[in-house]
Amino acid sequence: MSDIHxxxxxxxxxGPDAPGRLQTYASGPISTDMxxxxxxxxxxxxxxxxGEEPVxxxxxxxxxICGMCGAxxxxxxxxxEKETTLCQLHMRHFKDGDTLVIEPFRARAFRIxxxxxxxxxxxxxxxxxxxxxxxxxxxxxxxxxxxxxxxxAEEAMDAAACIGCGACVAACxxxxxxxxxxxxxxxxxxxxxxxxxxxxxxxxxVREMDELGFGNCSNERECEAACPKGISxxxxxxLNREFLKAAILSDED
Amino acid sequence: xxxxxxxxxxxVGKKSIMAASGLLxxxxxxxxxxxxxxxxxxxDAFNAYAxxxxxxxxxxxxxxxxxxxxxxxxxxxxxxxxxxxLQARPARYSVNTAEGGRSWGSRxxxxxxxxxxVFIIVHLLNFHFTDKxxxxxxxxxxxxSRPPLALFYIVSLLAVALHLSHGAWSLFQSIGxxxxxxNGVLLKGALAFSILVGTVFILIPVLALVSRSFLL
Ligand code: HEM
Ligand code: SF4
Ligand code: FES
Numbered sequence: 001m002s003d004i005h006x007x008x009x010x011x012x013x014x015g016p017d018a019p020g021r022l023q024t025y026a027s028g029p030i031s032t033d034m035x036x037x038x039x040x041x042x043x044x045x046x047x048x049x050x051g052e053e054p055v056x057x058x059x060x061x062x063x064x065i066c067g068m069c070g071a072x073x074x075x076x077x078x079x080x081e082k083e084t085t086l087c088q089l090h091m092r093h094f095k096d097g098d099t100l101v102i103e104p105f106r107a108r109a110f111r112i113x114x115x116x117x118x119x120x121x122x123x124x125x126x127x128x129x130x131x132x133x134x135x136x137x138x139x140x141x142x143x144x145x146x147x148x149x150x151x152x153a154e155e156a157m158d159a160a161a162c163i164g165c166g167a168c169v170a171a172c173x174x175x176x177x178x179x180x181x182x183x184x185x186x187x188x189x190x191x192x193x194x195x196x197x198x199x200x201x202x203x204x205x206v207r208e209m210d211e212l213g214f215g216n217c218s219n220e221r222e223c224e225a226a227c228p229k230g231i232s233x234x235x236x237x238x239l240n241r242e243f244l245k246a247a248i249l250s251d252e253d
Numbered sequence: 254x255x256x257x258x259x260x261x262x263x264x265v266g267k268k269s270i271m272a273a274s275g276l277l278x279x280x281x282x283x284x285x286x287x288x289x290x291x292x293x294x295x296x297d298a299f300n301a302y303a304x305x306x307x308x309x310x311x312x313x314x315x316x317x318x319x320x321x322x323x324x325x326x327x328x329x330x331x332x333x334x335x336x337x338x339l340q341a342r343p344a345r346y347s348v349n350t351a352e353g354g355r356s357w358g359s360r361x362x363x364x365x366x367x368x369x370x371v372f373i374i375v376h377l378l379n380f381h382f383t384d385k386x387x388x389x390x391x392x393x394x395x396x397x398s399r400p401p402l403a404l405f406y407i408v409s410l411l412a413v414a415l416h417l418s419h420g421a422w423s424l425f426q427s428i429g430x431x432x433x434x435x436n437g438v439l440l441k442g443a444l445a446f447s448i449l450v451g452t453v454f455i456l457i458p459v460l461a462l463v464s465r466s467f468l469l
Contacts, residue, residue, distance in 0.1 A: 011347075022347060075350025101348045108341050171352050173360075174338035176264075206265050215341030216264040216334050218362065219423040221354025234431045241429025243265045253259070 003029035004096040008043065010055055011103045016111050022101065032092035036079060037062060037069060039091055056115040064088040064228065067163030070170070071116045072103045077167035077226045085165065085228040105170035108213045109177070120166045122212040123180060127164075129208035130201035131184040133193050152190045159187035161229040171226030174215030179223040181205050182235035189242055199246035203253070206243050264337075267330055272427035274327040275420050279446075281320060282413075286453050293456075296390045296468045303389040328370065335363045358419030358447075365416040372409035390468040397461035406458040414451030421446045 006027040013020030028046065030039050037059050044054035060068035064085040071086055073079040079089045094100070102116065110118040160183075168179035185202055188194030194201070217236060224233045246252060260266030291302040306313065358365075379396055380389075387395075397403045421443035425431065431439075460467040 009347075072346060072348075075346060075348040076352065103346055103348070106342055106344050106346055108343050173342075173355070175341040176338075206263055210262075210264050213341060214264075215338040216268060217427075218334070218338065218359065219419075219426045220359050222352045223354070225352035225354040233426070234433070234436075237426050237429050237431030239429075240265055240269070240427060243263070244269055244429060247260055247263070247266060 003031055004091065004094060004098075006030060006039075006094060006097070007099040009099065009101045010115070012055070012115055013104075013112055015114060020112065022103075030091055032090070032094075034091045035062065035087055036073070036089040036091065037087050056113075056117045058117050059087055062087040065163060067165040070105055070165050070167055072105060072170055074101050077105060077170040078165070078228050082225075083228055083230045085163075088228075105166055107166075107169050107175035107215075109175065110166065110169065118166075120164075122214070123164050123166060123177070125212060126177065126181055126205050126208045127184065130197070130204035131188070133188060133197060135193065146192050148191060156187050156190040159183045159190070159231065159235055162187075162227075162231055163229060165228060167226050167228060168223035168231070169214065171222045172215065172217075173220055173222060174218055176217045176223075177209050177212075177214040178217040178236050178239065179227060179231055179233065181209050182233075182239035183231045185239045185242055186235040189238070198242060199250035199252045202239065202242040202246045203250075206239075267334060268427045270326065271330050271334065272424035274323050274330070275424050277323050278327060279417065279421060279424075281323075282417075282450055286450060289457060290453060292390070292393065292468060296388075299390050299393075299468060300388045307385070324373070328366070331363065331366055356419055358415050358417075359423070361415060362419060365412040368409055368412040369416065372405075372412070375405065376409075393457065394461055394468050397458045400462065403458040403462045407455050410451055410454045410458075413454070414447045417447035417450060418444055 004027075008025045008027050009022045010025060011020055012023045025043060025047075027039065027043060030042065034042070037057070040055060040057055047054050057071060058068045060066045062069070064087060067085075069086040070078055073086070073089075078084060078086045079093075081089055081093055104110075104112050104116045104118050105120075109122045110120055112118050162180060162183035164180065166177075166180070169175055169177050172178075185198075185205060188201060189198040219233070219236075221233055224231065260270065288302065288306070292299040379402075380392065383392070397406060422440050423443075425439055
């Protein structure tokens with residue numbers, strides 16, 4: 001395959017409180033078979049060789065399933081391809097001579113650690129606040145002991161596809177985490193195992209989300225369009241429903 | 254739980270209050286629209302309609318206080334949400350590109366909102382805090398046949414329509430109503446509602462400007 005040459009403008013920031021700025025690099029020859037992260041690997045090897053600090057970025061599986069990677073490329077979280085994580089984005093989607101501005105996910109609740117690495121532990125805190133079911137361990141239950149309508153199982157499965165990457169927060173004009181919370185609340189409240197705690201869960205996760213300083217949802221639909229797993233905003237409507245029902249009708253507070 | 258106060262402390266609760274007040278304001282807009290449409294039937298019908306409305310006396314007063322309260326709730330909550338949303342992203346992106354979810358209506362909600370506030374003040378000064386002995390048909394003609402004021406009304410009403418093009422769908426999402434079967438209808442319905450509201454309201458300043466016989 002052919003090589004392309006790109007101009008990279010990458011956000012460099014030494015630490016959480018250090019000032020950051022965009023620094024321009026020539027990519028050198030990049031194979032179009034590479035993934036976006038491999039392109040950054042190539043750049044980092046060169047920078048290391050030149051005695052410069054490599055660009056810090058998060059990654060793990062590089063298979064689009066762990067949710068670790070993510071940066072904003074020319075304004076698009078995870079780059080311009082629909083339903084694709086940054087690690088699964090191939091360089092063949094770019095043209096020779098393109099300029100790519102690469103920035104970290106930006107939100108008050110996501111502190112920048114270094115360069116493109118942001119602290120997304122807020123997402124974990126929201127899970128800790130209510131994104132679970134409390135089931136005592138014991139003998140394995142019979143399969144199909146609890147009947148679940150096929151449609152519910154499918155919708156719960158769709159919601160469970162969320163990999164917790166935070167691109168929805170990055171894409172939202174208000175830096176709201178509603179799509180992430182909605183995916184988790186939907187996943188659990190659609191299934192009978194999640195029912196005992198559904199009111200608590202909706203109230204606690206929304207409270208945690210607000211306390212962490214994420215923004216409010218304005219139904220702009222940018223999250224849905226940016227999500228690498230195609231999580232639908234119908235889940236946000238379900239979260240709103242779950243929350244309002246819990247806040248107005250349940251005994252929980 | 255269950256009090257408005259505790260709802261107000263949460264983001265989802267505030268949005269539901271935005272949605273409820275927005276829905277009631279939209280319903281008011283619809284009745285206002287029907288009332289204004291009487292002007293198309295001619296001068297006598299319109300004056301008679303206004304007389305009838307004023308003769309309701311105390312009821313009108315109660316209605317006005319309710320409407321004012323709704324506006325204040327909607328405006329104050331809207332401002333709080335706007336400020337909180339700005340604070341949620343203190344550092345801006347160098348490159349901003351929409352993903353394709355936002356619409357003209359959704360991006361401009363706070364700005365069209367501000368235009369509506371200014372409009373309401375001017376509108377009330379024009380038609381509410383004014384000499385009530387002048388027949389309403391003459392009042393409308395006298396004011397809206399002046400090009401600068403008519404233009405201001407037209408632009409403001411376009412802002413109302415733009416606000417509703419997003420709001421009339423968004424309110425359903427905010428209160429948790431989004432269903433495969435109905436979402437397409439809701440999206441189109443919101444657009445249709447905003448176009449209807451915009452067109453009928455704007456027809457009045459346009460007619461006052463260009464028609465020699467309107468309300469005469
Ligand atoms: C004719 C009067 C008005 C009507 C019928 C109306 C209607 C609506 C509706 C239906 C919504 C959607 C609520 C939701 O997303 O759940 C909305 C949102 C909004 N309105 Fe209004 N509105 C009016 C006047 C105003 C005014 C005067 C302001 C000024 C502050 C304003 C500011 C906003 C804002 C900022 C939002 C978006 C809130 C958010 O999503 O964060 N509106 N409006
Ligand atoms: S909802 Fe989508 S964008 Fe948001 S965290 Fe989950 S996978 Fe990422
Ligand atoms: S590195 Fe695991 S999803 Fe991209």
